[in-house]
Amino acid sequence: xxxxxxxxxxxxxxxxxxxxxxxxxxPNNLTLKSEDxxxxxxxxxxxxxxxxxxxxxKQNYEFISENCEEIxxxxxxxxxxxxxxxxxxxxxxxxxxxxxxxxxxxxYMFEHFSVEEMKNxxxxxxYRMIDRDKNLIQILQRGSLxxxxxxxxxxxxxxxxxxxxxxxxxxxxxxFVKSGEKSLFLVRLPNSAEVEKIELxxxxxxxxxxxxxxxxxxxxxKELKISKYTxxxxxxxxxAKTGFSDINxxxxxxxxxxxx
Numbered sequence: 001x002x003x004x005x006x007x008x009x010x011x012x013x014x015x016x017x018x019x020x021x022x023x024x025x026x027p028n029n030l031t032l033k034s035e036d037x038x039x040x041x042x043x044x045x046x047x048x049x050x051x052x053x054x055x056x057x058k059q060n061y062e063f064i065s066e067n068c069e070e071i072x073x074x075x076x077x078x079x080x081x082x083x084x085x086x087x088x089x090x091x092x093x094x095x096x097x098x099x100x101x102x103x104x105x106x107x108y109m110f111e112h113f114s115v116e117e118m119k120n121x122x123x124x125x126x127y128r129m130i131d132r133d134k135n136l137i138q139i140l141q142r143g144s145l146x147x148x149x150x151x152x153x154x155x156x157x158x159x160x161x162x163x164x165x166x167x168x169x170x171x172x173x174x175x176f177v178k179s180g181e182k183s184l185f186l187v188r189l190p191n192s193a194e195v196e197k198i199e200l201x202x203x204x205x206x207x208x209x210x211x212x213x214x215x216x217x218x219x220x221x222k223e224l225k226i227s228k229y230t231x232x233x234x235x236x237x238x239x240a241k242t243g244f245s246d247i248n249x250x251x252x253x254x255x256x257x258x259x260x
Contacts (some may be wrong), residue, residue, distance in 0.1 A: 014043060014051060015144055015158055032063055041065050050161040053146075056154050059083050071163050072139070073131035091128035091136060094173065096193035098127055101175040101186050104195060108184045109177065110152055117179040118148045124257035125175040126164070140164045140256055162256075168246040176257040185259070190243045198241045200259075207234040209260050212251045 032053075044051040044065035050072060053062040060082040068076045079085055090098060109118055124142045131137055143159035175186040175195065186195045200208070210220035210231075217235070221228040235247050244250050254260045 014040070014160065015146065037063065041067070044160075047160065048162065052159050052161070054083060054157045054159070056157065062156070072129060072137060072161060073133060073135070074129075075132065078132075089130050091130055093171075093193060094127040097173055097188045097195065098125070100193060101125060101173075101188070101195045104186060104197075105175060105177045105184060109179075112182050113152075113179050115148055115150060115152055117182065118145055118152055118154075121145050121177060121179040122258060123175070123177040124253070126173045126253060128171075137163055138165045138167060138169075140253070142256065164252065167249050167252055170244060170246070170249060172243045172249075174242065174250075174253050174257075176253075176259055178258065183259075187242050200238065200241065204234050204238050205260065207231055208238065208251060208254055211235075211247065212255055212260055 040051055040063060044067050048071060049065075050068050051063070051065040053064075054060075055062050061080065064076065064079050066076050068074050068079050074089060087095065105123065109121065113121060122142065122144045124140065126138065126140050128136050129139050140162045141159060142162075143157050145154050145157050147155035149155060172190070173188040175184075177184050185198050185200065187198050188195050206224060207220060210223050211217075215223060217228050217231040221231045224231070238250060239245065239247060242250050251260075
């Protein structure tokens with residue numbers, strides 16, 4: 001699974017298709033044609049992700065790709081039930097985390113983002129979902145606000161859901177929102193639904209970028225011209241900040257969320 005394709009994020013491609021070719025004009029007036037549905041379903045298949053477009057005024061989906069059952073083992077008909085239907089299948093403990101993380105994220109956006117910055121905002125977060133066989137699956141969700149009114153109220157959002165259960169099992173969750181150079185990075189506290197803001201230093205991000213290339217600590221040390229001990233120290237600090245036990249889970253999220 002990846003949200004990237006030939007150097008351009010498939011998610012960016014998804015949004016360009018909507019904004020340029022699908023009639024987004026007047027606020028909350030998204031018109032999808034039959035050929036648009038076909039194109040979006042093909043894109044969803046190619047990315048092994050569920051694509052969706054939410055209308056916040058109506059509290060329903062303008063579009064949700066037909067590959068739901070294949071990707072997350074939840075039927076398309078069920079998800080067509082609306083936004084609340086998705087919330088109902090999020091693991092109960094994670095419902096609390098998601099609610100608190102969204103609250104902190106919107107508080108940050110209202111304070112720091114202009115209306116235009118909110119329109120260019122993207123986010124990514126992880127949580128657990130219960131599929132129709134009652135299995136617990138790990139979800140990576142990425143989204144973007146397409147339309148925002150003058151009061152900064154979201155009107156339309158696009159997003160992608162990916163099943164990342166192949167990542168190392170964890171009950172930890174990360175939430176990242178950004179627009180331009182402004183960003184907020186949240187992590188769920190261990191054994192809790194509470195969230196807190198974290199900061200990764202420039203040096204830690206450099207180490208993550210190097211490790212994301214597939215480098216081990218020794219190779220990363222040579223590339224960055226620092227000692228292996230320093231690399232391992234940064235790794236420990238990153239894990240301590242995020243609460244994860246596996247650096248690869250942090251790298252996967254950082255790459256897909258656009259942190260790196």
